[in-house]
Amino acid sequence: MSHTLEKYFVPEPSIYPIFGSVALLLFGSGAVMWLNDVGPGPLVFFLGIALLIYMMFGWFGQVVKESQGGQYGKRVDLSFRWSMGWFIFSEVMFFAAFFGALFYVRVLSLPWLATGENEAVLWQGFTQEWPSSGPYPYAEAFTPMGAWGIPAFNTLLLLTSGVTLTWAHHGLLKNRRDQLAKGLLATIALGVIFLGFQIYEYFHAYSDLNLRLDSGIYGSTFYLLTGFHGLHVTIGAIMLAVMYFRVRAGHFRPDNHFAFEATAWYWHFVDVVWLFLFVVVYWL
Amino acid sequence: MAAVIPDQLHDHHHGPTGLMRWITTTNHKDIGTMYMIFSFVMFLAGGVMALTIRAELFQPGLQVVEPELFNQLTTLHGLVMVFGAIMPAFVGFANWMIPMMIGASDMAFARMNNWSFWLLPPAAILLIASFFVPGGATAAGWTLYPPLSIQMGMGMDMAIFAIHIMGISSIMGAINIVVTVLNMRAPGMTMMKMPLFCWTWLITAYLLIAVMPVLAGAVTMLLTDRHFGTSFFNAAGGGDPVLYQHIFWFFGHPEVYIMILPAFGIVSQIIPAFARKPLFGYASMVYATASIAILSFVVWAHHMFTTGMPLAGQLFFMYATLLIAVPTGVKVFNWVATMWRGSMTFETPMLWATGFIFVFTMGGFTGLICAIAPIDIQIHDTYYVVAHFHYVLVAGSLFSLYAGAYYWLPKWTGRMPDERIGKLHFWASLIFFNITFFPMHFLGLAGMPRRVPDYALQFADFNMLASIGAFGFGLSQLIFLWVVIKAARGGGEKAPARSWEGAEGLEWTVPSPAPHHTFEEAPVVK
Ligand code: HEM
Ligand SMILES: [Cu+2]
Numbered sequence: 068m069s070h071t072l073e074k075y076f077v078p079e080p081s082i083y084p085i086f087g088s089v090a091l092l093l094f095g096s097g098a099v100m101w102l103n104d105v106g107p108g109p110l111v112f113f114l115g116i117a118l119l120i121y122m123m124f125g126w127f128g129q130v131v132k133e134s135q136g137g138q139y140g141k142r143v144d145l146s147f148r149w150s151m152g153w154f155i156f157s158e159v160m161f162f163a164a165f166f167g168a169l170f171y172v173r174v175l176s177l178p179w180l181a182t183g184e185n186e187a188v189l190w191q192g193f194t195q196e197w198p199s200s201g202p203y204p205y206a207e208a209f210t211p212m213g214a215w216g217i218p219a220f221n222t223l224l225l226l227t228s229g230v231t232l233t234w235a236h237h238g239l240l241k242n243r244r245d246q247l248a249k250g251l252l253a254t255i256a257l258g259v260i261f262l263g264f265q266i267y268e269y270f271h272a273y274s275d276l277n278l279r280l281d282s283g284i285y286g287s288t289f290y291l292l293t294g295f296h297g298l299h300v301t302i303g304a305i306m307l308a309v310m311y312f313r314v315r316a317g318h319f320r321p322d323n324h325f326a327f328e329a330t331a332w333y334w335h336f337v338d339v340v341w342l343f344l345f346v347v348v349y350w351l
Numbered sequence: 352m353a354a355v356i357p358d359q360l361h362d363h364h365h366g367p368t369g370l371m372r373w374i375t376t377t378n379h380k381d382i383g384t385m386y387m388i389f390s391f392v393m394f395l396a397g398g399v400m401a402l403t404i405r406a407e408l409f410q411p412g413l414q415v416v417e418p419e420l421f422n423q424l425t426t427l428h429g430l431v432m433v434f435g436a437i438m439p440a441f442v443g444f445a446n447w448m449i450p451m452m453i454g455a456s457d458m459a460f461a462r463m464n465n466w467s468f469w470l471l472p473p474a475a476i477l478l479i480a481s482f483f484v485p486g487g488a489t490a491a492g493w494t495l496y497p498p499l500s501i502q503m504g505m506g507m508d509m510a511i512f513a514i515h516i517m518g519i520s521s522i523m524g525a526i527n528i529v530v531t532v533l534n535m536r537a538p539g540m541t542m543m544k545m546p547l548f549c550w551t552w553l554i555t556a557y558l559l560i561a562v563m564p565v566l567a568g569a570v571t572m573l574l575t576d577r578h579f580g581t582s583f584f585n586a587a588g589g590g591d592p593v594l595y596q597h598i599f600w601f602f603g604h605p606e607v608y609i610m611i612l613p614a615f616g617i618v619s620q621i622i623p624a625f626a627r628k629p630l631f632g633y634a635s636m637v638y639a640t641a642s643i644a645i646l647s648f649v650v651w652a653h654h655m656f657t658t659g660m661p662l663a664g665q666l667f668f669m670y671a672t673l674l675i676a677v678p679t680g681v682k683v684f685n686w687v688a689t690m691w692r693g694s695m696t697f698e699t700p701m702l703w704a705t706g707f708i709f710v711f712t713m714g715g716f717t718g719l720i721c722a723i724a725p726i727d728i729q730i731h732d733t734y735y736v737v738a739h740f741h742y743v744l745v746a747g748s749l750f751s752l753y754a755g756a757y758y759w760l761p762k763w764t765g766r767m768p769d770e771r772i773g774k775l776h777f778w779a780s781l782i783f784f785n786i787t788f789f790p791m792h793f794l795g796l797a798g799m800p801r802r803v804p805d806y807a808l809q810f811a812d813f814n815m816l817a818s819i820g821a822f823g824f825g826l827s828q829l830i831f832l833w834v835v836i837k838a839a840r841g842g843g844e845k846a847p848a849r850s851w852e853g854a855e856g857l858e859w860t861v862p863s864p865a866p867h868h869t870f871e872e873a874p875v876v877k
Contacts, residue, residue, distance in 0.1 A: 095512030
């Protein structure tokens with residue numbers, strides 16, 4: 068009764084996973100050495116990263132080849148869809164940890180520090196306000212990041228990039244390859260400009276606002292949330308670039324282009340995270 | 352369940368041979384085997400740490416290890432057992448059994464499956480090697496609470512990166528299982544016909560996807576607090592050490608269900624087989640599993656009753672936790688009802704499964720006792736809690752793993768496990784387990800704190816008893832090694848395809864040992 072189900076593609080034995088494992092071992096132990104100033108930390112660390120990049124090139128390259136070779140049927144396609152969806156969900160939960168930390172300090176721990184015994188005995192005169200670098204009396208003052216300058220403009224950039232990406236997708240569906248390529252390029256450009264502004268903003272924060280990673284809890288949450296978001300924009304932009312080159316190489320058909328869709332999902336996810344960021348980190 | 356099995360006796364293995372075969376394999380059975388061997392090695396490593404701890408606690412005073420090393424041992428014992436032994440063992444079972452149970456040719460992402468496994472050895476290397484770096488391994492307890500975990504040496508950083516790597520492995524493994532179960536079932540294998548083991552693993556995989564990233568976030572904040580001057584867990588900077596506990600236990604409580612739901616699945620396969628009756632209340636088992644998983648997200652602060660949280664918080668987390676007893680009770684009831692008037696025999700797997708019901712349920716009851724806030728304020732961080740979680744983890748998770756291993760060993764090796772030795776293993780484990788951990792209830796109630804290398808004289812007798820039991824338990828586990836090696840080397844009675852008289856399911860329709868590739872053409876389930 069095999070005709071009821073198309074054969075599912077199972078890959079041949081592969082050497083790439085073990086490269087990835089060695090890469091992460093080097094990456095992790097290199098980072099540990101670097102952070103603790105023992106041994107050739109940076110060397111091992113960057114060796115790990117290099118190996119990781121090599122592994123990804125090889126592995127993803129092989130996936131692209133298999134896909135172009137028509138080895139993936141409808142069932143593998145569906146597997147990819149489920150997996151990308153749940154992967155993005157796991158990313159959501161990663162950000163949730165940091166958003167949770169932000170809510171917790173703003174709603175619970177800062178008010179607690181500023182009331183009752185804490186205020187009476189430990190941190191006299193500490194009043195609760197946001198932004199805050201906590202009750203430590205010798206902390207250096209800083210100016211918080213305003214919402215309506217670069218961040219608002221960045222919001223606009225990312226929202227526009229969502230539109231251009233959808234426009235590119237329409238091009239792909241209607242087989243207008245030119246629109247597809249242009250839309251992708253525009254999206255990548257918007258993403259890169261966003262990143263440029265983000266980097267500029269960090270420089271500005273360090274040099275003009277004295278807002279640093281160690282500026283108490285405000286600095287901690289600000290930099291980790293925006294930093295991890297920026298990292299995800301970077302990854303998303305790289306994925307988009309790969310899609311662009313694949314489009315140029317003639318990949319994707321109107322009825323078969325999951326890699327493109329996955330990238331689009333990822334990009335929209337990064338967009339949505341930014342909207343939350345803009346509201347709770349910059350604005351409120 | 353009737354199935355049409357296409358001819359599939361061609362049992363070929365192609366591709367690299369020798370060590371490279373294991374390094375590059377994309378076969379779910381190879382990968383499952385590697386997971387299980389890895390987890391048993393980790394189990395022995397964690398066991399050596401445990402026995403060192405028990406040797407130190409044999410008598411009051413300091414005899415065997417320095418207090419610093421003692422704390423490192425308790426910490427690494429916990430981390431190694433949770434992330435190195437129990438979790439990988441269940442993933443090994445999932446790899447071997449889920450494709451065979453649902454009639455799939457392999458896991459949905461066979462190459463990624465390989466990576467999920469091969470990420471574990473690097474993580475284990477980081478953890479074990481941390482004993483030998485300046486300052487030694489982290490000694491903050493497996494929960495890694497700040498401020499202690501902020502103050503530790505570089506061993507702590509190694510633990511953080513190990514956790515990151517294991518987290519990546521778990522998330523990929525979990526996504527693989529979700530997709531396999533959702534997308535690779537044979538025609539006719541509807542969700543509500545799936546063996547319960549697949550259901551419990553599906554739900555477990557969702558838990559993993561939801562909480563492993565949260566743990567990654569927590570340890571990342573530890574890392575930046577340690578090295579980059581952030582103040583997440585530092586009150587002077589406006590953060591809060593208790594914040595870490597919230598994030599950790601938001602991961603941690605679902606994590607304990609990650610370690611027990613697949614156990615429920617295994618036991619739910621075995622009891623019907625040896626009671627020769629279908630599982631009582633299949634649908635209610637599925638719903639109970641899902642309810643436990645959902646509830647597990649809203650009970651985390653029952654680990655934090657002594658942190659000074661507001662009364663409303665204490666009440667909420669207390670009642671929510673007690674609610675979990677309802678679906679758990681449904682499960683225990685269903686197992687017992689499955690046995691009711693069954694035509695039962697007690698081969699080794701059934702002994703472990705029955706033993707599981709008794710001892711795990713005791714751990715569940717002590718969990719309820721811990722969950723009652725006014726009581727927990729007394730017994731938190733005492734040996735009572737140690738007793739509780741060893742009843743659920745050793746007598747729960749580990750016993751179910753043994754039950755499953757004896758049950759499916761014929762399918763893996765083609766040989767029946769040695770009944771006499773298997774029974775010896777069970778009874779020795781059951782008796783020594785209780786000698787070790789039952790007295791800990793009394794120690795805890797009398798006020799002996801956990802994670803201490805020395806204790807007051809009035810605790811001496813029970814501690815000595817517990818240490819004797821621990822060494823007995825540790826030695827008994829070597830019996831299992833003997834059973835497995837014997838079967839793997841082709842000793843003992845040859846196993847038929849359906850190795851146990853009452854065993855049901857697709858895995859029993861293929862020969863024993865299962866050929867390298869099964870169900871390359873999907874069976875049709877009626
Ligand atoms: C009826 C079900 C359960 C209830 C009501 C329950 C309740 C609790 C409570 C309230 C605590 C905190 C005690 C304290 O620290 O003062 C606790 C600790 C613990 N439980 Fe459970 N539990 C249950 C099932 C389980 C299961 C199934 C597992 C694992 C398989 C488990 C593993 C643990 C562990 C590892 C700890 C100790 C964590 C630590 O502080 O290091 N529990 N449990
Ligand atoms: Cu809990």
